[in-house]
Amino acid sequence: LRDELLADAMSGKRVIGVAWQEESGALNAGRIETGVEVAGGDFVVVGQKNWVAPGAGADGWLVLASGPQLCWVEAGPGVDLDTLPRVDGSSMANLRFKRAKALILAKGDAVLAALEQANDMARLAQAAELLGVARQSYDMTLEYLKTRVQFGKPIGANQALQHRMVDAYIALEIAAACLRDVLELHERGALPLAALASRAKARCADVALQLTRLAIQFHGAIGFTDEFDIGLYWKHAVHLA
Numbered sequence: 582l583r584d585e586l587l588a589d590a591m592s593g594k595r596v597i598g599v600a601w602q603e604e605s606g607a608l609n610a611g612r613i614e615t616g617v618e619v620a621g622g623d624f625v626v627v628g629q630k631n632w633v634a635p636g637a638g639a640d641g642w643l644v645l646a647s648g649p650q651l652c653w654v655e656a657g658p659g660v661d662l663d664t665l666p667r668v669d670g671s672s673m674a675n676l677r678f679k680r681a682k683a684l685i686l687a688k689g690d691a692v693l694a695a696l697e698q699a700n701d702m703a704r705l706a707q708a709a710e711l712l713g714v715a716r717q718s719y720d721m722t723l724e725y726l727k728t729r730v731q732f733g734k735p736i737g738a739n740q741a742l743q744h745r746m747v748d749a750y751i752a753l754e755i756a757a758a759c760l761r762d763v764l765e766l767h768e769r770g771a772l773p774l775a776a777l778a779s780r781a782k783a784r785c786a787d788v789a790l791q792l793t794r795l796a797i798q799f800h801g802a803i804g805f806t807d808e809f810d811i812g813l814y815w816k817h818a819v820h821l822a
Contacts, residue, residue: 582653582684596638600630600654600676601645601696608700610693613647617683625680626654636674637664644683649692652683669816670807697775704778705767707821708760711785712753714814714821718789718796719753721811722746725800742799749792756788786822793818 589595603614615628626644633642641655654660659681662674687695723746726737736742763781767774793815797804804811 583686586653595640596635598633598635598639598642599696599699600633600642602632603628603630605631610645610649610696613645613649615644615646615678617646617648617650617652617685618680620680624652624683624685625659626652626678626683627680628678630676630678632665632673633676634671634673636662636672636676642676643686644678645692645696646683648688649690650685651687651692651695653686654678654681654683657681667820669813669820671820701774701778704782705763708763708778708781708785711782711789711818711821712756712760714818715753715756715785715789715792718792718811718814719746719749722749722792722796722799736799745795749795752788752791756784759784786818789818790815790822 586595586597590597601610604611615626615630618625618627626646628646630642630644639656641653644652644654646652659679661677661679663677664672664674666672723737726742726746727735729736737746760781763777767777771777793811796811797815800809800811803809804815806812
C-alpha cells in the first residue's frame with residue numbers, strides 16, 4: 582500500500598492530504614484524540630482533524646491516530662468535510678471521521694518521526710515559495726517605479742522611494758542567503774532539521790510580508806485589488822506565513 586500511494590502521488594494519479602492537527606497553534610503532534618477501532622474485521626477511524634489541505638478534491642488522507650498510528654483513509658462514506666476558505670482564496674477543511682474504513686501504514690515512534698520530517702520539509706518548501714513571492718513583488722515594484730510617471734517624471738526618481746527599495750533589496754538578499762545556507766547545511770546532514778526549517782521559514786516569511794506590503798503601498802489603490810497580482814501575492818504570503 583505504501584509503494585502504491587507513493588507511486589500514485591508522484592504520478593498525480595491521486596491527490597493525497599495529511600490530516601494530523603487537532604489543536605490550534607500546534608507545530609507538532611500533541612494529544613491525539615482521533616482513534617482506531619475494529620469493526621467487522623476492518624479498522625475504522627473515529628474522531629476529527631482540523632485545517633487539512635487539501636480537503637475537498639482529495640482522494641484520501643494520511644491520518645494520524647492514537648497509538649500513534651498512521652492510517653490511509655479514502656474520501657467517501659464515513660468522512661464529513663467542512664470546507665473553510667483561506668485568505669488567499671484556496672481552501673482547507675475540517676474532517677470528521679465517522680467510523681471511516683482505514684488501512685494501517687505504520688505504528689509507533691516511526692509515525693511521529695515521519696510526520697515531523699514531512700512538516701519540516703514542507704516548511705523548507707514554503708520558505709522557498711515565500712522567497713519567490715518576495716522577489717517577484719520586488720521586481721514588479723521596481724518596474725512600476727520606472728514606468729509610473731507623476732508630475733512629469735517617474736516616481737522612482739524620488740530619493741525617499743529609492744532608499745526604501747534599497748532596504749527591501751538588502752532584506753531580500755539576506756533571506757536568499759539564509760535559505761541557501763539552510764539547504765546546504767541540510768544536504769550535509771546537519772541537525773536538528775526542525776531548527777533549520779524554522780530559521781529559513783521565519784526569515785522568508787518576514788521578508789515576503791515586508792515586501793508585499795511595500796509593493797501595495799508603492800502601487801497605490803490598485804495593489805489591493807484581486808485583478809492585480811500584487812494583491813494576490815500579499816494574500817498568499819499571509820497564508821504561507
